Amino acid sequence: MNTLSLAPALAGFGSGLALIVAIGAQNAFVLRQGLRREHLPAVIAVCILSDAVLILAGTAGIGRLTQTAPLALDIIRWAGAAFLLAYAFLSLRRALNPSALQAGGQPGGTLAAAVLTCLSLTWLNPHVYLDTVVLLGSLAATHGPDGRWVFAAGAVAASTMWFTALGFGARLLGPVFARPRAWQFLDAGIAVFMVLLAVSLVAGS
Template identity: 75%
Template structure:
């Protein structure tokens, strides 16, 4: 790999981390799954592969299409807001009545349910498209015809490193969450955060 390639790779790595390492619905879900040690590998695979697909699409130039079709983003915003509000309701239910939710089968997800939730939190979030497709796609284009794909590889590497660290690193918090009250506080915080995100999406669509 040449010096130019290395520069493009590390620029992509840094740019990817700057955009991905932020508190969001997807990261909150991965954190919760990591603490519970529940279906972590498929959840991480969904996050990493989804980011890789979106980054590569942005690098290929799809970001320009997204910019010229604001209606698409509006539809995604409203669908994402509705999903986040529904997810917030479940989080509040877990926080208020954790025993009741466990009894109805809502405490632990199946693999399919965890994957579908992760897919929804990823693909119904318009910020994901803005960060990966539009912003990273634009930055990749600035690296030139050859350097843009090396940049994209760096951005994909950033996503892989971040989600792996977040998911597996969450286990360090397991002693704290050995107490039921800690889960109730976490679920309450996640519920509030989802409502805030949903409201911000709705405001941006008005």
């Protein structure tokens, strides 16, 4: 890869990483699955593939369409807020029921349930569209017809690296979460965080 094509790739990688690393519902779920070591490859794959689809869609120009359809984002915002509140309720229920927790984490359900939750946390979050489709799509367009795809490749690489590191790196915290009390604090924190996210979505921030 020559210097000319490397520049947009590095720009895409940096921009993508800056947006993806921000703590959100999706990252919190991946962290929890990583700590539990449960259905982790599938969850990480869903996150990476979803980001890739959204980034490529934005690069192809769908970002402009999203900007002209505020009603679609409003529908996603309210649906996402409802889902986040439901997820907060489940997390709070786990936090208040320590007897259901076991060392290393309580089994959290089937592969299908984990994948569905991950898909919902990803695709029902309007910030995902604003960040990956609109913002990254707009930034990609500044690199010209050819450079924009190199930019997109860099952004997808950033997403791949982040979710892989977050999911599998969470295992380093395993000794801390060998105690049920630690899981209670984590679930309580996630519940509060999900409520705050839901409020921010409804408020349109």
